[in-house]
Amino acid sequence: MRFFTSAPLLLASATLVLLASCQTKTDEKGGKDAKKNAGPALVDVLVARPSAVSDSLEANGAVVANDYVELHPEVNGRLTYLNVNEGRHVSKGAIIARINDADLQANLQKTRALLQVSRLSQERLEKLLKVQGVNQADYDLAVSQVRSNEADAAYTQAMLAKTVIRAPFTGVLGLRQVSPGAYVTPTTIIATLQADTKLKVDFTLPEANGAIVQPGSVVTVQLAGNPPRRYPATVVAQESQVNQTTRNLTVRAQLPPGAQASPGAFAKVSVSTGAARRSVLLPTNAIMPGDQSDQVVLVKNGKALMKDVRTGDRQSDQIAVISGLAAGDSVVTNGVLFTQPGKPVKVRRAAAKQ
Known part of the structure; x- marks a missing residue:
């Protein structure tokens, strides 16, 4: 089998290969010229001036x-009153909530009635004792009954006081955790209060x-x-x-x-x-963190030079360099990323750190 190729087709292919080769050489030459003509990096420097810097942690x-407290009720019951102004100041002693106390009020009335009867009985027996109309044991029993009723009344009054939740100090109320009518126990948090x-x-x-x-x-x-x-x-x-x-x-x-x-x-x-120790305060963007040590870029004889440093106390926008810098060193503060070791740089602005 024979293949035939026309002369014009071969000529066109050769021409395309030649043009591509010329274009490649032109691009390589242009790239080299661009690198050759690239100017030095523009940087801002700071002239190091060590000073006494207080060390801190x-x-x-x-x-x-x-003061901070969670407001809990001391007794079980249903909330009949709730006054929690969220985020507002309250004074010490202000009433925050009340719990239904109807049963305790009734018990207190009953105890007071018994106390009144026992006191009258004690007074009568005291008069009889003076004329020896009753023995001492009967009178002592009447006195004991009065004291027992007084104790019952005091206990009921203490339980009534626990149905009222008051602010223990002046402060700001937090968010309300319950609603009026809710049944609460001593584990229930009504709100928080903090001074x-x-x-x-x-x-x-x-x-x-x-x-x-x-x-x-x-x-x-x-x-x-x-x-x-x-x-x-x-x-x-x-x-x-x-x-x-x-x-x-x-x-x-x-x-x-x-x-x-x-x-x-x-x-x-x-x-x-x-x-306090002698340190140089530099802007944080002048420090390049490294695996072994931090580094800065110095300008020496118009060229960039990498320098290992040891850093200390760090603030929001400054960091103390403890060692690695000498007085008069020109440290690059802006343009660090555009510098290369041994390559020329152009100082745009210089400042001295006191």
Whole structure:
């Protein structure tokens, strides 16, 4: 079998191959020229100036109310009155709820009637005893009956007092958990009440650092917000023993009056260790975290140089570099991602850190 190929078809194929080869060489040459003509990366630098930076520890904590209680009834019964203004302030002694007390009221009336009769009997026997018209035993029995009736009346009055649920202190009511007419028991939660005038922060420290705080020490508390709110808080007490599971020590600090916080809110507590060391404060975006150590980019002789550093205390927007930098080092703060080791860089703006 024979195959025949026309001359024009071969010529066209050869032409296409030649054009493709020329285009590839042109692209490679253009790419090399582009890399060759690429300018140095633009960066902002900060001239390192070590200074004494106070070392501190950060701990997690929570805001707690000075007083907090769950309002439970002390007796069983049906709610006849409920006054829970959710989220509102109530004064100490304000009536929150009442429980049906009709049976106790009737029992109190019966006891008072018996008490009245027993007192009259005691008075008559007392007069007879003076003229020896009755023996001492009969009179003593009458006195005992009076005291028994008085005790019954006092018990019933105490049970009546338990049918009224009052606010034990001035504070803010939480959400209502029951409705009027509900049958409640001592395990039923009617609402919660917490005092918001004095707020505290409970936080934990490792056992080894428990000695750096004492009653009267001042810590810095940061609460969530935009922007975050910071308050100085005074340590008032610490737990008498270390948690055996976590080996942490719980510390309580008092927030200043007027602090805007909600009980239960997360708090970040900064505790000063009292020690200060020479460090350089850098913006957090100047640090490149690594597996072995953190790194920064320095500008030396117009080129980028990677430098291992050791970091310390970290704040919201700054971090302290403990070692690895010397006074006068130019540290790249903006444009870190555009630099390459040994490649030239162009400083757009320089600043000195005091």
